[in-house]
Amino acid sequence: MDLDRQRELNALRPDLLRFARLQLRDAGAAEDAVQETLLAALTGSQRFESRSSYKTWLNSILRNKIIDTIRRQSREQSVSSLADDEAGDDLLDDALFDRGGHWQDSAKPGRWADPEASFEQQQFWKVFEACLDHLPAKTARVFMMREILGLETEEICKETGISSSNCWVVLHRARLGLRTCLETNWFAGAGT
Amino acid sequence: MSQEQDRSLTLAERLGLRLHVLICTGCSNYRRQMGILRAACRRFGSGGTP
Missing domain, CATH: 1.10.10.10 (Winged helix-like DNA-binding domain superfamily/Winged helix DNA-binding domain)
Known part of the structure; x- marks a missing residue:
């Protein structure tokens, strides 16, 4: 079986957003990271048997997007002491x-x-x-x-x-x- | 104790830490908590929370 992805994404979105906000402490950047994650998730073709394995997968995409954001930020603005x-x-x-x-x-x-x-x-x-x-x-x-x-x-x-x-x-x-x-x-x- | 999570300690540091933890119960609890904290962070980061 495959999950109803759209429905699962909608259900998991608030969790992902909270996670990204906690890491980035910037609502706009968090929103962007989650958007990019959802976009990547919708184009992926892997199949998932359960909600928890889907959530784990989404989280790993989001973690990478957050790392990208942090790298970009540190290039664009000098992180003060x-x-x-x-x-x-x-x-x-x-x-x-x-x-x-x-x-x-x-x-x-x-x-x-x-x-x-x-x-x-x-x-x-x-x-x-x-x-x-x-x-x-x-x-x-x-x-x-x-x-x-x-x-x-x-x-x-x-x-x-x-x-x-x-x-x-x-x-x-x-x-x-x-x-x-x-x-x-x-x-x-x-x-x- | 925090640094042992981020780098390998020298032999002298390891011995000193082991001896100190033996006589300091607050410290041995603290060390155990560091492990629990790491496990919690892993779980949290991978989306494995209920």
Whole structure:
């Protein structure tokens, strides 16, 4: 059997658009990336047995379109330094670590029980998206290039014009921020 | 711990990290969370969310 593609596309479009907006933080560019994805999807001739395999395929096209967009953007405009994201870093450090650099008791990472069970819940992904969206824009850009679009740090450095050591610091900040957000809003609460 | 996700650590770094994690439960939880975070990102990026 083959899916009713047009109907599936219409149903999946909002998800794709949300995904692109989260990555690009630019409604116009996100809209363009999704349009190009839908166009490519309609001209493709592969057959899909299920909605989930179709969704996986669409997502891989969209990821590539987003990477193209990021590359184009970095050619067209010089990506300014990440300095403006760093203002809150000292505050975050003070909240998480004591003077000796040890975890504050209140901030000590807990043991996240059964992540696979969380991954099956729609509510978990709402929290996850909100936490990603909550990261400072440029920190989020670097983190998502690395972890969601799957680029190597070398290429991220090239596209964003930051050094690899700065890149590692930014990625560390992003991971620290994201895990704190997930622990507070999901794993420490009713979600587990 | 973040960097071990992005590059291979040197032997000295690996040993130092292993020793530290042994005595720091917050850190071993943190390290586990880094793995979960990566798995979540993969799932999210591939459209494999419910």
